[in-house]
Amino acid sequence: MRTVLSPSGTPRGARRTRRAGVVRAATAALAAGALALTAACGGGGDSDGGGGGDDGAKSEVTVDLPKLDGQKLQVAAVWTGSEQKNFKAVLDEFEKRTGAEVSFVPTGDSISTFLGTKIEGGQPPDVAMLPQVGVLKQFAEQGRLQPAGAEVKKQLEKNFSQGWQDLGAHDGEQYGVYFKAANKSLIWYNTAAFENAGAQEPATWGEFIETSRLISDSGVAPVSVGGADGWTLTDWFENIYLSQAGPEKYDQLAEHKIKWTDPSVEKALETLGELFGDKTLLAGGQNGALQTEFPKSVIQTFTGGDAPKAAMVFEGDFVAVNITSDTKAKIGTDAKVFPFPAVGDDAPVVSAGDVAVALKKGKGAQALLTFLASTDAAQIWAEAGGFISPNKELDLKAYPDDVQRDIAKALIDAGDDFRFDMSDQAPASFGGTKGEGEWKALQDFLKNPDDVAGAMKDLETAAAKAYKN
Numbered sequence: 001m002r003t004v005l006s007p008s009g010t011p012r013g014a015r016r017t018r019r020a021g022v023v024r025a026a027t028a029a030l031a032a033g034a035l036a037l038t039a040a041c042g043g044g045g046d047s048d049g050g051g052g053g054d055d056g057a058k059s060e061v062t063v064d065l066p067k068l069d070g071q072k073l074q075v076a077a078v079w080t081g082s083e084q085k086n087f088k089a090v091l092d093e094f095e096k097r098t099g100a101e102v103s104f105v106p107t108g109d110s111i112s113t114f115l116g117t118k119i120e121g122g123q124p125p126d127v128a129m130l131p132q133v134g135v136l137k138q139f140a141e142q143g144r145l146q147p148a149g150a151e152v153k154k155q156l157e158k159n160f161s162q163g164w165q166d167l168g169a170h171d172g173e174q175y176g177v178y179f180k181a182a183n184k185s186l187i188w189y190n191t192a193a194f195e196n197a198g199a200q201e202p203a204t205w206g207e208f209i210e211t212s213r214l215i216s217d218s219g220v221a222p223v224s225v226g227g228a229d230g231w232t233l234t235d236w237f238e239n240i241y242l243s244q245a246g247p248e249k250y251d252q253l254a255e256h257k258i259k260w261t262d263p264s265v266e267k268a269l270e271t272l273g274e275l276f277g278d279k280t281l282l283a284g285g286q287n288g289a290l291q292t293e294f295p296k297s298v299i300q301t302f303t304g305g306d307a308p309k310a311a312m313v314f315e316g317d318f319v320a321v322n323i324t325s326d327t328k329a330k331i332g333t334d335a336k337v338f339p340f341p342a343v344g345d346d347a348p349v350v351s352a353g354d355v356a357v358a359l360k361k362g363k364g365a366q367a368l369l370t371f372l373a374s375t376d377a378a379q380i381w382a383e384a385g386g387f388i389s390p391n392k393e394l395d396l397k398a399y400p401d402d403v404q405r406d407i408a409k410a411l412i413d414a415g416d417d418f419r420f421d422m423s424d425q426a427p428a429s430f431g432g433t434k435g436e437g438e439w440k441a442l443q444d445f446l447k448n449p450d451d452v453a454g455a456m457k458d459l460e461t462a463a464a465k466a467y468k469n
Contacts, residue, residue: 061097063155063374069099071364076105076115077129077354081295082325083318086384087129093380094371100364109229111135112428115359119144124359127368129179131354132424132432133167139357140170146358148174149366155373159393163416168355176355177373180381181390183407184235184316184421185340185349188323190301191333193220193311201338205240208341209274212281215311221283223275224310226297227290227446230439232315234423234431236275237442238350241268243343247419254422256467260459269445269452271343277449283310286446298322302329314340316352317407321386331403351411352421353390382408430466437462 079087084104091102105125107114112135118124124144130136139145148156153174156165160178168176187208194200197218202208212222226232242250245264252258253265279285283300284292292300298319300309313319320331329335339347356372358365371377378389382398392412399405423431423438430437441462445455 060376062376063370065094065097065367065371066363067099068364068367071098071100073100073102073127073364073368074105074125075102075127075129075368076107076111076118076125078107078109078111078131079129080106082321082386086381086387089384090372090377090380093377094368097371098364098367100367102368109231109434110428110432112138112432115139119359126360126362126365127356127358129354129356130176131352132426132428133355133420134424134426134431135428136168136176136355136357137170138427139359140173140175144359145175146361146365148177148358148369151370152177152366152373155370159373159375159391161390161392161415164353164390167353167420168357176357177369178353178355178390179372179377181351181353181388181411182316182318183349183388183411184352185239185347186316186319186337187312187314187340188298188301188319188335188337189312190308190310190329191336192306193218193308196220196306197311199311201336202341203339203347205243205271205274205341205343209281212275212312216280220308221310222281222312224283224292224297224301224313225276225289225446226292226294226313226315227286227443228293230434230443231423231432232294232297233442233446234438235316235350235421236272236314237268238422239340239348240271240343241265241422242348242350242419243340243346244268244271246344250419250422254425256426256463256469260463261456265456265459266452269455272445273449273452276446286449290443290446295322295326299326302327302335317388317404318386320403324385331401337403349419350421351419352424426463427466430462437466 075091077087084106088104091104094100095102111128111130112132115124115128136145156174156177164178165174168174168178193215197215197220199211199214202211215222241253241264244267249258249264253260253262275281276286282289294315297313299322301311301313302308302323323329323331323335341347356369358369375391375394378391378394379398381387382389382394383400385400385404388404388408388411390411396405396409399408425431426438433439438459441455441458444458445451448454
């Protein structure tokens with residue numbers, strides 16, 4: 001997971017030059033790891049350590065937790081499927097150590113709406129995992145979050161860089177623990193489809209479009225887009241915008257200091273329209289893409305043998321979970337990955353993450369935040385795969401394969417030089433709500449990619465309302 005949101009108190013420009021090299025190295029390390037990976041890659045939790053014969057990290061208790069016998073806690077998150085299963089394993093360990101009973105509550109994609117309703121009804125969960133830093137800011141300003149306690153802060157100071165700590169804070173108060181991170185600038189591809197078409201990994205946007213047309217000529221739809229889930233479309237836009245417009249403009253747009261009618265937005269939408277506007281490049285065309293949810297967009301890329309429904313799918317490192325859980329494809333042989341192509345001078349890297357916050361006062365919620373800030377909790381999910389932790393003290397041997405080890409190492413090595421998903425920084429009504437704001441406007445754009453002016457107008461109208469400026 002990738003940040004435009006600078007850690008508080010740190011000048012944004014001070015880290016710009018270093019960031020470019022770091023993020024390129026991070027993506028290159030990931031791609032190299034994926035290419036080197038053999039069919040022995042697990043990624044779904046069955047690995048014994050992988051990557052050169054390591055026996056894995058040794059599990060040690062590094063954090064003291066209070067006894068909570070008889071206490072019942074609720075934890076809410078958007079995670080489903082394998083992600084939910086792996087997170088429940090983390091909660092199971094917390095239960096064993098404390099005696100508490102923890103129940104998981106799925107929120108659906110519109111987490112701010114779900115939590116807002118629960119809070120208004122007087123029944124909020126004890127802890128929530130927020131995928132949008134904008135929701136953390138919103139809830140903090142509304143007084144809906146409980147500040148992190150001393151033991152939580154102790155774990156944060158020990159295990160996280162200042163940048164990740166600051167992302168979980170608002171107005172000088174610490175609220176959150178970033179438990180899970182993601183790199184959202186990757187394109188995964190079906191190696192058989194590439195070989196049959198005689199295609200090579202593209203490095204630039206122009207090469208990406210040319211490669212897509214080459215694959216289309218071979219009889220396979222080039223790109224699978226999960227347009228039914230609007231958040232995937234925001235990621236397409238953000239990667240193009242960051243690479244094309246540059247970090248300064250990205251910062252300004254993320255904070256709505258420039259309007260969505262700015263010429264830089266128009267240029268990015270026109271570039272995205274080169275893909276969305278060509279029905280031969282999308283699996284199922286525009287209508288098919290709008291009816292495809294994210295998991296299906298991955299599955300249809302890696303099933304069907306030599307005749308898959310698509311050759312490529314764009315999204316973060318978490319795509320590996322869907323590949324290993326829902327298809328028979330092997331990462332490193334059947335499925336490989338390359339960095340999002342450079343639209344401007346540099347290839348983009350956009351990060352994201354899920355932050356744990358307490359919505360209720362009490363010993364139990366604070367204990368769970370403390371646990372989630374520890375290496376003990378991070379190790380459990382890391383060993384299962386499909387997870388990257390910003391916890392700098394986590395032993396890299398915990399990850400089940402070289403791909404995930406490389407991603408995690410690059411993230412940690414980057415320190416505070418990272419950029420965060422733009423839509424996740426926005427108010428939830430604009431950047432994180434199904435059927436509203438940016439999600440809806442970009443779905444409408446996918447439906448009618450020729451209407452760039454209309455898309456900009458819709459985006460700006462929704463942004464002005466959400467940002468109240």
